[in-house]
Amino acid sequence: MKTRMAALFASDRPDLPALLDGLPVGVAVLDEECRVRFLNKTLESLTGFAREDVRGLPCRHVLRSRACVQGCPWARPEGEGGSLETDLINRHRRRIAVRLTPVLLRDADGRELARLDVIEDLTPIKEMEERLSQAAGPGQMVGRSQAMEKLLRLVPVIAQSDSPVLITGETGTGKDLLAEAVHRASPRSREPFVRFSCGPMPEELLEADLFGRRGSGGEGRPGRFQQAHNGTLYLSEIADLPVQQQARLVRCLDERAILPVGADKPVRVNVRLIASTNADPEALIRSGRLREDLFHRLAAFRLHLPPLRQRGEDVSFLLQHFLGVYAARFKKTIAGFSPKALRLLSAYAFPGNVRELKNIVEFAAMVCSGETILPAHLPAHLPGAHDAPEAAPRAARKTGRKAKG
Amino acid sequence: MDKKILIALRGDEVAPRFDLATEALMVTLTDQGEIMDRKSLLLAHASGDDLCDLALARDASGVVCGAVEEEYYHYLRWKRVDVLDSVAGPVEDVLRALAGGTLRAGDVLFPREG
Numbered sequence: 422m423k424t425r426m427a428a429l430f431a432s433d434r435p436d437l438p439a440l441l442d443g444l445p446v447g448v449a450v451l452d453e454e455c456r457v458r459f460l461n462k463t464l465e466s467l468t469g470f471a472r473e474d475v476r477g478l479p480c481r482h483v484l485r486s487r488a489c490v491q492g493c494p495w496a497r498p499e500g501e502g503g504s505l506e507t508d509l510i511n512r513h514r515r516r517i518a519v520r521l522t523p524v525l526l527r528d529a530d531g532r533e534l535a536r537l538d539v540i541e542d543l544t545p546i547k548e549m550e551e552r553l554s555q556a557a558g559p560g561q562m563v564g565r566s567q568a569m570e571k572l573l574r575l576v577p578v579i580a581q582s583d584s585p586v587l588i589t590g591e592t593g594t595g596k597d598l599l600a601e602a603v604h605r606a607s608p609r610s611r612e613p614f615v616r617f618s619c620g621p622m623p624e625e626l627l628e629a630d631l632f633g634r635r636g637s638g639g640e641g642r643p644g645r646f647q648q649a650h651n652g653t654l655y656l657s658e659i660a661d662l663p664v665q666q667q668a669r670l671v672r673c674l675d676e677r678a679i680l681p682v683g684a685d686k687p688v689r690v691n692v693r694l695i696a697s698t699n700a701d702p703e704a705l706i707r708s709g710r711l712r713e714d715l716f717h718r719l720a721a722f723r724l725h726l727p728p729l730r731q732r733g734e735d736v737s738f739l740l741q742h743f744l745g746v747y748a749a750r751f752k753k754t755i756a757g758f759s760p761k762a763l764r765l766l767s768a769y770a771f772p773g774n775v776r777e778l779k780n781i782v783e784f785a786a787m788v789c790s791g792e793t794i795l796p797a798h799l800p801a802h803l804p805g806a807h808d809a810p811e812a813a814p815r816a817a818r819k820t821g822r823k824a825k826g
Numbered sequence: 827m828d829k830k831i832l833i834a835l836r837g838d839e840v841a842p843r844f845d846l847a848t849e850a851l852m853v854t855l856t857d858q859g860e861i862m863d864r865k866s867l868l869l870a871h872a873s874g875d876d877l878c879d880l881a882l883a884r885d886a887s888g889v890v891c892g893a894v895e896e897e898y899y900h901y902l903r904w905k906r907v908d909v910l911d912s913v914a915g916p917v918e919d920v921l922r923a924l925a926g927g928t929l930r931a932g933d934v935l936f937p938r939e940g
Contacts, residue, residue, distance in 0.1 A: 510893035
């Protein structure tokens with residue numbers, strides 16, 4: 422194969438090295454033993470290695486990616502190709518998030534010519550995601566009320582343990598954010614955080630999605646547990662999980678192993694489990710929707726997120742916080758809320774909790790074209806919002822539309 | 827004075843990644859470059875933090891590894907542990923070079939093919 426492959430780089434052929442060097446993605450050309458034959462310029466710059474220095478080396482010592490060590494893509498059974506997100510550490514000791522796509526190059530007769538590792542640098546995308554997430558606020562639990570401060574003080578303490586956590590709280594109170602906050606503060610923070618909603622879906626599909634599937638030929642599809650290996654698995658709305666699957670979950674927690682659908686041997690998994698429900702767990706047990714043994718295993722730590730109506734000064738704090746977030750995002754100069762708008766918002770019960778408050782502020786910031794949020798900028802469903810507007814939104818006046826109410 | 831060196835391992839070669847190594851070899855070298863003692867250590871799970879702790883707990887004066895993140899590199903250097911990183915090769919070859927005093931960061935001891 423080496424001879425056939427060498428022909429690819431021969432002088433009477435199209436200038437393949439120049440073609441590969443012109444690509445904006447990194448490419449490593451490997452032989453059948455996964456030894457490096459060529460690195461294009463992009464990959465040289467990404468890894469910090471010169472092609473002549475690494476020719477003939479096992480690729481794991483050149484790419485130095487997590488995937489090379491924890492599951493070489495070339496060791497996967499054929500048909501299980503596709504891209505995977507991983508990271509590499511380059512020669513300058515910098516960790517870089519990358520997408521690795523293994524590509525098998527064949528000749529006209531279908532014989533293997535070369536293996537290509539196509540490497541995309543995900544740093545710009547990750548930085549963008551980071552900026553967006555910071556701008557939008559998810560991942561950050563904010564609150565100044567006594568109840569929230571008490572809860573937030575517990576997060577780093579609980580994060581150090583590996584025991585399961587049960588988060589309760591009404592819809593929109595931030596259960597997902599709290600679960601992520603626990604993961605981020607934990608020693609598992611660099612490992613995956615996998616979310617899984619136990620909402621209604623066919624039971625067989627749910628089982629395969631959660632525990633994975635093993636085919637007759639030994640190939641398989643990893644489930645959420647395997648995806649979260651060494652990290653955290655977050656199961657939201659745990660009471661929606663069928664009782665039979667709840668029993669499997671109990672076994673899994675006891676044995677620290679899962680049995681994929683179609684498999685005859687359990688697979689060991691190292692996963693920290695966080696579950697949440699918006700209902701009262703005791704009531705769920707009484708109604709038979711939540712197994713008591715599962716509850717006791719999950720509730721090693723129990724965190725309850727109070728509804729917004731019990732968070733006192735948090736309403737005005739969150740209003741100002743999200744206004745800052747959305748004003749920046751929409752590139753507007755909005756200083757605050759008018760006294761009447763603030764009174765209306767403070768009197769509102771926010772049945773959808775922080776999520777609803779956030780949506781209201783986003784709407785108001787979008788509609789407002791002045792420097793102050795007025796009642797007329799608030800959504801129409803808010804009681805009293807459009808009864809006696811202090812002034813019509815400027816945007817509505819410009820387009821000739823009348824403000825509602 | 828004898829010195830202890832920790833080598834992050836993956837099977838019988840230097841681990842390509844320090845933070846993902848689950849094995850380590852602790853060797854004690856005499857002033858004359860003789861290997862006086864070697865101990866294999868298995869880690870419960872791969873962790874750069876744990877490997878740093880292990881090197882410090884065992885009074886290692888040097889660490890040999892493949893890729894290491896800057897954070898761990900500077901931490902070990904701050905703790906006065908020499909780090910020979912970007913080393914690639916079979917462990918026995920690495921040990922020979924180490925005993926001979928010729929091992930350097932970035933050394934590749936695999937036979938080059940083709």
